[in-house]
Amino acid sequence: MTESLSHRPRRLRRTPALRALVRETRVTPHDLIAPFFVTHGTNVREPIPSMPGVDRVSVDLLVEDAHTVAALGVPAILLFGIPASKDASGSESYADDGIIQLAIRAVKAALPALTVITDVCLCEYTDHGHCGLLHGETISNDDTLPVLQRIAVSHAECGADVVAPSGMMDGAVGVIRRALDERGFSDVAILSYAVKYASAFYGPFRDAAGGAPKFGDRRTHQMDPANVREALRESILDVHEGADFLMVKPAMAYLDVVARVRDRYPELPLVAYNVSGEYAMLKAAGAAGWIDERSAVLELLHCIKRAGADAIITYHAKDASEWLRDHPLA
Numbered sequence: 085m086t087e088s089l090s091h092r093p094r095r096l097r098r099t100p101a102l103r104a105l106v107r108e109t110r111v112t113p114h115d116l117i118a119p120f121f122v123t124h125g126t127n128v129r130e131p132i133p134s135m136p137g138v139d140r141v142s143v144d145l146l147v148e149d150a151h152t153v154a155a156l157g158v159p160a161i162l163l164f165g166i167p168a169s170k171d172a173s174g175s176e177s178y179a180d181d182g183i184i185q186l187a188i189r190a191v192k193a194a195l196p197a198l199t200v201i202t203d204v205c206l207c208e209y210t211d212h213g214h215c216g217l218l219h220g221e222t223i224s225n226d227d228t229l230p231v232l233q234r235i236a237v238s239h240a241e242c243g244a245d246v247v248a249p250s251g252m253m254d255g256a257v258g259v260i261r262r263a264l265d266e267r268g269f270s271d272v273a274i275l276s277y278a279v280k281y282a283s284a285f286y287g288p289f290r291d292a293a294g295g296a297p298k299f300g301d302r303r304t305h306q307m308d309p310a311n312v313r314e315a316l317r318e319s320i321l322d323v324h325e326g327a328d329f330l331m332v333k334p335a336m337a338y339l340d341v342v343a344r345v346r347d348r349y350p351e352l353p354l355v356a357y358n359v360s361g362e363y364a365m366l367k368a369a370g371a372a373g374w375i376d377e378r379s380a381v382l383e384l385l386h387c388i389k390r391a392g393a394d395a396i397i398t399y400h401a402k403d404a405s406e407w408l409r410d411h412p413l414a
């Protein structure tokens with residue numbers, strides 16, 4: 085017995101083609117930013133155990149991997165460096181022959197059209213693992229700012245297109261903007277980690293980059309996961325200081341924050357960072373056969389965009405780009 089129902093939403097879900105026609109959110113490789121961990125040496129590829137499929141690579145192999153993602157349509161890469169040695173002030177972060185400086189020059193020489201985004205933070209470079217200079221056991225916000233200026237200018241000199249201060253130091257965006265402009269780099273953009281939470285989901289990244297704090301934690305500068313109004317405050321400050329993009333990090337458990345920031349600042353591009361712990365969870369469940377990795381990753385990327393992100397930093401960038409190319413109606 086068939087009822088005469090005037091509204092049957094199922095009609096538009098009947099076939100893959102109909103579903104494609106009414107799909108509200110699309111993810112393409114152009115939405116993705118691929119992060120890389122770069123280390124000294126040549127022909128080095130060290131797997132990161134907690135991030136299967138992600139390696140620490142030397143500059144020569146970085147260029148190859150960057151070529152691979154660029155050929156798939158990924159428009160940008162984000163570089164993190166593993167320095168040769170660490171010290172109290174993180175001096176390799178702004179050294180002319182520092183790992184990131186070498187990496188930027190090599191990638192821009194080989195792939196000038198690819199956007200190179202660099203991490204501007206001290207935690208991978210300091211022997212204490214904190215994101216700034218210490219006074220005793222306290223991070224000095226204002227003493228750290230000139231170092232961040234120096235790092236950003238050095239990345240710009242090597243050809244970085246975008247610098248991304250990730251350390252949640254107050255005033256960082258403004259001072260970096262000023263330093264870049266004074267040195268003639270007014271075209272270098274700032275991707276502000278405006279809204280970065282003190283998250284347990286960064287665990288695998290800290291193994292990958294060797295940037296775990298030797299004592300204490302990051303809760304005096306990264307945000308409390310319980311807060312969202314504070315995210316709007318952080319965003320407005322960075323907008324006023326000259327951020328070209330805003331970012332919310334992590335992504336998966338913070339989609340309400342992505343949506344709130346999107347609604348409040350519709351005029352700026354918004355990036356969400358699908359972080360290392362989120363990656364590790366899906367990879368582990370996929371490898372155990374508990375979840376279908378491909379479906380779960382593509383679902384998650386669509387959900388992050390649906391929440392309001394324009395672009396997604398994700399360690400799934402290469403695989404997802406291949407899946408999106410192979411299965412356009414999936």
Ligand code: PBG
Pocket residue numbers: 203205206207208250251285286287288289290295302358359360361
């Ligand atoms: C700090 C930085 C971190 C991440 C990106 N930049 C680690 C931290 O704040 O402790 C985490 C990224 C991830 O987990 O994927 N430079």
